[in-house]
Amino acid sequence: MVRLLSPLHHVVVAALLLAACYAQPAHAQPAPAASPKAAGDPVRGEKLYEARCGGCHSLDANRIGPKHRGVVGRPAASIPDFMYSSALKKSKLVWTPANLDRWLMGPSRFVPGTRMAAFVSVPADRTDIIAYLASTTPPPPKK
Ligand code: HEC
Secondary structure (H helix, E strand, C coil): CCCCCCHHHHHHHHHHHHHHHHCCCHHHCCCCCCCCCCCCCHHHHHHHHHHHCCCCCCCCCCCCCCCCCCCCCCECCCCCCCCCCHHHHCCCCECCHHHHHHHHHCHHHHCCCCCCCCCCCCHHHHHHHHHHHHHCCCCCCCC
């Protein structure tokens, strides 16, 4: 028969795990990501962006969709010379990584009436694409 572990046993295991974590030497810590704005791999994200978004978008020119440089942190529908749907104009969204993730999961579910019909179903792909978009934001001017 399998004997259920006592609560005390759990405490001991947790303490051992905790001790093991603290015992890690400092150099075993993972290096901080290149961009602190978003998790994910921007290098992989760039390839995905070109393959999945490049047919309609680019960083610096409006195409079927609006240009993207600096989109992370920007209010939705804020490129002045792009003709957005009224749905996106009225959305009052800001393109935080979390909102971009929901958007890329299914734009018309997130903003009914939008004209963007593409979506990305794999969560890691969305994260990497968002990391790439975040990496395109120019740093703020030094004061
Ligand atoms: C089939 C064409 C098409 C593809 C492919 C496409 N988009 Fe779009 N995208 C659009 C259109 C059109 C709009 C404008 C939507 C509107 O006005 O409702 C848009 C809008 C956006 C916006 C809002 C930008 C803003 O200024 O508010 C983001 C963010 C975006 N797309 C990201 C992506 C990403 C990331 C991909 C790749 C995974 C992608 N799109 C693929 C057509 C596309």
